[in-house]
Amino acid sequence: MKYDCNVVKDLLPLYQDNICSSTSKDIVEEHLRECADCKKVAEQMSDGTVEKTLTVEKNHVLEKHRKNVNRKTTTIGIATAGILMIPVIVCLICNIAIGHALDWFFIVLTAMLLVASLIVVPFIVEKDRLVWVVLSATGSLLLLLLTCCIYTRGDWFFVAASGCIFGISCIFSPFVVSFFCRGEKLKNHKAVLTILWDILWLYILLVVCGIFVGGGSLYWEISMTVTTYAIILVCLFVVIIRYGRKNGWIKAGVLVILTGLWIGLSNDVMNLFIGPKTASSLKYVDLSKGFQIENQAVFNANIYFMVIAVSIFVGGILTGIGIGKDKKERKLQQ
Ligand SMILES: [Zn+2]
Incomplete structure (x- = not known):
């Protein structure tokens, strides 16, 4: 053999792509x-085997790198958990030595659990970090509240717990719901499920607070009526925005009108259900007395009337624009 194999192997890619000089070509062919x-x-190069091998190798390297990073973050997570154990152990010893009983130790333990769920969990979990942090933090927060409540011999646990869950749900339930609703059927109704979950906890909070303060029938009637009235509007928002088939302008117009009506008629609706039992029943939407400023009830009623009028005006314009755009689009499609 005239030429070294390595020289030929260096030339092979150029030869395959047909961009080498005729001299090099002769050398390669002869060899x-x-x-x-x-x-x-050379055969492997032309049938793509080399490229396939390269792709496999590339994926292997990437996977290795990912595992390496994961291992590092897990190590950091475990190390942090270890550091968090120090105060727990110190408190355990102190509590036993001084109090001869484990009482406030559990408060420190559950408090550290809460810290850990916020700091350690993001390092250890690989996927859906936010959801796991929210779930574990909520769980340990409830444990902490329960421990404090038992330690202080309180009876406020359910009030605090339902309030916390409702507050956390308002912000994070969209993420948690989409995490649990991956099935084809549930996937399309995430918005409704989120709002139903939040509503459920609002009512639980109302019930728990009512029981805690020993609210009489007036508490139940007012809290349930006012809340339900407001929540029906929220539900209408979700249903119209999510399932409405019309364009955005029409939906916006309808929602503006609905909101105006809901605000403007709120006192009248409340009076209808609970008015006779409350001391100050406000006047209904009433223009017969003119725009009096001295009489607060009449003034209020007129303000509400204007809210309704303005919202119908603005909502009407938006809906009109939407219908116009709809017609234009249909013409274009034809
Ligand atoms: Zn060779």
């Missing part, structure tokens, strides 16, 4: 006739 090894390499 390939004599050398079985290089012939094999």
